[in-house]
Amino acid sequence: MEKVKLEEEIKELLLRGHEGGYWDYKSDYADCPEDKLMDYICMANNLEGRDAYLIYGVDNDGKIIGIENTSYKRCNTKEINEFLRNKPFAGGYIPSISVDVLLLEGHELDVVTIKNTNKTPYYLTKNYNQTKEKMSKTLKAGAIYTRVNDQNTPRELTANMEHTEYLWRKRFGIDMTPSEKLMKLLEDVGDWSETRWDIDRHSYNIHNPEYQINVLDSQDTYETLSYFYDDERMLYAPLKLNYLTTTLYETELWYMDMGRCLIPKPEHKYDIEHGVYYYYIEKDSLNGKLLPLFAYGKSQCCDRSGREVPVLIFENKKMRTEFENWLEDNLFLKEKYIVDLENSAIFQHIKRKEAKNGKSTCGVLEVAVAFRFYKKWIKQREEI
Template sequence: MLLELKDKVQELINFKQEGAYWDFKREWYSKDKIADLLHDIICMANNLENTDSFIILGIDEENSYKVKSVSNDSYRMNTQKLVDFIRSKKFAGGIRPTVYVQAVNFTTGEIDVIVIKNNYNTPFYLTENYRDVYANNIYTRLMDTNTPKNMLAEIHYVEYLWKKRFRLISTPIDRIKYYLEKSDDWVESPTNWETSKKYHNYFPEFTIEFTLEDDGNAYQYYLFNQTDITPHWRKIRLYYHQTLLMSLEGVLLDGGRYFTPTPLTDGISLTQQHNWDIIFKYFIKDTLHNVIHQFYYKPDGDEETMAHNNFKGCILYFDSENEKEEFKQYVLNSWKNKSEYEKDVWVPHFPKIDGYIMEKFKRQYKDVQILKRMLIEFKNKKF
């Protein structure tokens, strides 16, 4: 993530100008300019590019955009101080921009980057004045210019920000992802014996369904952690009106007690060869795949919950694609010590099944248990 940010910042510096979602500052905001910091963050959070935005501190615009190190800046903030500053301000609905500070080192010095994450809760605005940043004023950023503190953004930009909040500027695939995050808003649809279908209560043009007939009888290692290991594969389909937005595989686990989309597959090669020596299944947070995974889980405290927990015990969960790739490198560096991680690993019974080498399933299952322990360690070390 740091390397990606550094590359992005270098790209913006090379433009040698400010833009619609980035701004340069020679130094950190002094105490008498702290209201400017709040104003800049609000403008960036309400940017019209629908993307993360950046306030880059330690770049001297008047000196060919060269680095002016902030390492000794007495007004320098870390993430915690900045978050505390934002949290102390009265925002509408109590919803505040998500921000963090990341130091980036260049050969000529250290700069700081305030990253304002893209968010659908626009427009952000105050409900109480803070110095000369006014309550109920909606600010934005047009090209390289912020809305002045004593003015309001033009009405069509304000309308855009409200439309963004309600996903009215989003694509159908983004909208259905948002709607699926609220599973209680979906209603069972009368259907035939071929599918189980639901539609969105307020936007019924969006539907999700899965087939009721088995689609093959192949086995995967995570089936053997269930009481009933019989495979029941399904097809999941997402529609906008009659347009198919997405199709993916699903599986009924433990004799139909729990349904989920099948996890994604990745692997790690311990040698220079291209084949995987370690195979794992995973989900990534905030992806449509994972949203559907969460959508179909209805905790009942009984059989479905048990089947879900058994399945979850065989799967890796990542916060981002980048985290997954970093973890794979971590595993490459740590696999030589795998014996430390495999102590007391429980392995379920793998009955003999014609046409399958059961030792391969057993190895995959055990490897994933080792990876899960490594992933906990990896995440803890990150923080």
């Protein structure tokens, strides 16, 4: 599905018929290492603050001519990253790059995606020149190269003060609001102080201690999801994310398996018409960014033995919508899944726990069936 999304974006960029601040048409590969490195650096330092693309196999007007008959060696993700790895990048920060091959109008295109990061500006600490007979190709140490509209910075120059300042401000998150910066800080679990959430209930960002996570007193509660853990007893506690004395976000922390497994509160959806109930977390949401903090760095919910419990994990809302649309088209599988579950000893154990308590309005069967649909969808998605 991600490749489909990329293909749609590349088609749109080709229809524009001109290059821009984050995309460049290439009719063929270059044999010059300085040219390749220059392109990667300029795109990594683009001023749009987004992913950038080198599109190989199109002419200057965006017309598809194909890259399958190139005169030079085509590059894949591994080869480009190996090429970058031994270059003298400041701080050891190397642009993040991937390569996809798209088939359009009967031709192959190589699309090199240069990922948007906060490690800008990317620059070299030593002059780089492998083509000794062409000193004009040299990339200068300390020079900040970027891209303005459809032009790269000339090699003998450096980006102007305004553009250089923008790239440094991006690295340090200076232009972010406290809420935006907190969401960014949550992406690196290792930057938060270690804590025992059942005792200390407090963590702070090591590099920015004004950002803190606080868990309040816990209370008994009940959720259908809890039956999928060894001990169905659970607690919940209000969870606050603060900047200095201001609370930026509030959610809940769930102590599953009587406190042995922690997860931020998932969202849930009940499809009354089709009898499907599921818990889910979108990874780009607040709770999605919090999940690895409580799940030992993983974006997954597991019981104490490491077995996955039925919380559906999506990259974003768009991915969840794709699943829901697929689900509607595949509801004919529901009866088969119910039969499979009824023959499962593990599920029957879960169902007996639910029956003993007699609390469910949306029960474990609906949750388990939705999870079967989800795993089927994920498998098909990975095979595309």
